[in-house]
Amino acid sequence: MSEYKIVTGNFASAYGARLARAEVVSAYPITPQTEVVEKISEFVADGDMDAEFVKVESEHSAMASCIAASATGARAYTATSAHGLALMHEMLMWAARARLPIVMTNVNRAMGPPWSVWADHLDTIAQKGSGMMQFFCENNQEVLDSILMAYKISEDEDIMLPSMVVEDAFILSHTREPVEIYDQELVDDFLPPLDMDQKVDIEDPKGFGSLVMPDWYMDFAKKLEEAMMEAKDKVKEVNKEFKETFGRDPGGLIEEYKTDGVDVLMITMGSISGTSKDVIDELRDEGHNIGLARLRTFRPFPKEEIRELTKDVNVVGILDRSYSFGRAGDAAREIKEAIYGYNSPLVKNYIVGLGGRDLTPEVLELIMEDSLELLDEDPDQDELDPEVEWVDLRIDRNKWRR
Amino acid sequence: MAEFPEKELMNSGHNACPGCGAAHAMRYMLKALGKNTTVNIPACCWAVIPGVYPSRNLEVPLLYTAFETTGASSSGIRAALKKRDDVDDAEVEVVGFAGDGGTADIGIQALSGAIERNTDTIQVMYDNEAYMNTGIQRSGVTPEGAWTTTTPVGSKGDWKKQPKKEMMEIVESHNVPYAATVNIAYPDSFVEKFKKAKEFSGPRFMHIYAPCPTGWRARPSDAVELGRLAHKSRFFPLFEIEHGKYNIYKEPKEDEVIPVKEYLKIQGRFRHLPEEMVEKIQKRVDTKWEQLKKKERFTQEELYE
Structure with a gap:
């Protein structure tokens, strides 16, 4: 039977891995992901989850053992955050190039120094x-x-x-919300056991990942990209099937919130989207023609959807909870690139909430009002100053308070 | 003596240098372990030796992995095998096969983790005493006195100054059920010890002495001779540790023992060494041998009986 539990994002991750019947879990503790590994340890210890839990000595080894387990035909799961994800970097590359269907949770956290354990998207975006x-x-x-x-x-x-699968540190990872834990049989129908053609198998010995000459490598890379492009349709298809099975629509590649015929479109990612939607409602009640789109998949990037959404929009305000040093926020950069040559709204990038800085409804409203003002002023893109605005820095707090 | 296994699981056609000890190592190991074996190999000479895509010369499943992951990769394979309905995982030997750098330097964390977790695996260090695949750079397991491309001697005598890292001792401190050194110059005992390792479950460690004529600046035809001289000079003693008990095997008789100098002199990598360094190396070899004998005596007689 399906049941509601009041759980943190971390427990939701653990329940997700359990419902998915992950067979091999390999993880290393890091704040704020620790509850995921603790909860899965409990599941395994209580016999509620039939998984091999490899309690490795580093995140690098966590992903390395997930890779080997997946290559041997098991459904593998891991979870980490920030520095752990950065340490895994080599193996993330490896998992993708080995074409292994590993699923992991990353709890978005800022990179140090200075040490911070709070929300920031750069770990994932990197x-x-x-x-x-x-x-x-x-x-x-x-x-x-x-x-x-x-x-x-x-x-x-x-x-x-x-x-x-990405959840914001503390805002989701440590905040309890009602979550429906679905009926296992329903999940089993939706997600049948993994059955891989090619795997490490003594009855059918093969080699996986051998040296290739330059005459081959590039073609393998292209196949990976083709899979990524194919995944866009697959995300939409699976989203639809999920909705039919469980009655929920997470939004596919990009969730649209009151975007029909808007003049100003705000684009967000992650947990700030919920609060942002409330602010959108308030502003719309005040008569402003503003809507919101939430990027769910940063990879694959929904460039066609972005083009469609921005077709008749005059101002696009993009909130990035990360910053690519020397350039801009990555969502903004990618969105601009996607619409180049198609549409030409005014685009402003707001850098928000780095290292867990609070994003109150007040601050979000001031950001959106700033975008609405651009609609009235109608400057050219090259007149935007600043084009990338760091919001609510200590030095100009007054600007972001009523 | 048991019959030497005829079945080849490593086919002819490989990318190893002439006289490669590591090529012997894989061949003999697979003869001993048989076809119910998976092999995971990190970056090392053996990442290249099996052949370039789409060729492969091994008749067992081969998972290539990143440099520092051997122990973790073996853990992952073992964990997955336990979940496979179509496999009796107890019938499969999971082997992590890494070079000295991949085992003792960049891979030591994953090795330590895997054996501390009591992973059912054989972790192999085929020891050619430097980063050979990348062009003969020093590793922690390169012996004292050796020339490598990163200990180039030069005009200041900048050879490798530090003694060889002792992986058998490091592994033993994890309380593994079985660890052994083997030498490719002695295929019979090589195969015998791998077969013995196979009889244990849990983490096992095999330290293979695998001469590299290319990197040691020796003649390819001397690869096996190098192995014999390393053994006879006690430079590379053959011993096993079974649940903490040391046992020296194939011990050279006193009148067979040769000076280390005999071993060093057929290798270009030691040719720069002044006489006092050769004496120093001899002294270290003698001391290490005495220690080993005492460990054997202590663990066999006093500690356990």
Whole structure:
């Protein structure tokens, strides 16, 4: 029977891995992911989850053992955060290039120094070229839902790519919300056991990952990209099937919130989206023609959807909870690149909430009002100053308070 | 003596250098372990030796992995085998096969983790005493006095100054059920010890002495001779540790023992050494041998009986 539990994002991750019947779990503790490994340890210790839990000595080894387990035909799961993800970097690349359908949770946390354990997307964004799919979640239910969907997408024979399900540190990881823990039989129907053609098998010995000459490598890389492109349709398809099975629609590649015919479109990722939607409602009540789109998948990047959404929009305000030093926020950069040559709205990038800085409804409203003002002022893109604005820095707090 | 296994699981056609000890090592190991074996190999000479895609010369499943992951990769394979309905995982030997750098330097963390977790695996260090695949750079297991491309001697005598890292001792301190040194110059005892390792479950460690004529600046035809001289000079003693008990095997008789100098002199990598360094190396070899004998005596007689 399906039941509601009041759980943190971390527990939602653990329940997701359990419902998905992950067979091999390999993980190393890091704040704020620790509850995931603790909860799964409890599941295994109580016999509620039939998994081999490899309690490794580093995140690098966590992903390395997931890779070997997956290559040997097991459904593998791991979870980490920030520095752990950075330490895994080599193996994330490896998992993708080995075309292994591993699913992991990453709890978004800022990179040090200075030490910070709070929310920041740079850890995940820095892995955007790894070949892993990335699903940014708005709430705890979506964390669980995304893990189930991620396995289904990753394990599709046309895709065979690893996935990262992303939850914001503390805001989701340590905040309890009601989450529906689905009936196991329903999940089993939705997500059948993993059955890989090619695996480490003594009855059918093969080699996996051998040296290739330059005459081959590039073609393998292209196949990975083709799988990534194919995954866009697969995300939508699985999203639809998920909705039919469980009655929830997490939003596919990009969730649209009151975007029809808007003049100003705000684009967000992750947990700030929930609060942002409330602010959108308030502003719309005040008569402003503003809507919101939430990027769920940063990889594959929904460029066609972005083009469609921005077609008749005058101003696009993009909130990035990370910063690519020397350039801009990555969502903004990628969105601009996607619409170049198609649409030409005014685009402003807001850098927000780095290292867990609080994003109150007040601050979000001031950001959106700033975008609405651009609509009235109608400057050219090259007149935007600043084009990339760091919001609510200590030095100009007054600007971001009523 | 048991019959030497005829079945070849390593086919002809490989990318090893002439006289490669590591090529012998894989061949003999697979003869001993048989076809129910998985092999995971990190970056090392053996990442290249099996052949370039789409060729492969091993008749067992081969998972290539990243440099520092051998122990973790073996753990992952073992964990997955336990979950496979179509496999009796107790019938499969999971072997992590890494070079000295991959085992003792960059891979030591994953090795330590895997054996501390009591992973059912054989972790192999085929020891050619330097990073050979990348072009003969020093590792922690390179012996004292050796020339490598990163200990180039030069005009200041900048050879490897530190003694060889002792992996058998490091592994033994994890309380593994079985660890042994083997030498490719003695295929019979090589195969015998691997077969013995196979009889244990849990983490096992095999330290293979695998001469590299290319990197040691020796003649390819001397590869086996190098192995014999290393053994006779006690430079590379053959011993096993079974649940903490040391046992020296194939011990050279007193009148067979040769000076280390005999071993060093057929290798270009030691040719720069002044006489006092050769004496120093001899002294270290003698001391280590005495220690080993005492460990054997202590663990066999006093500690356990």
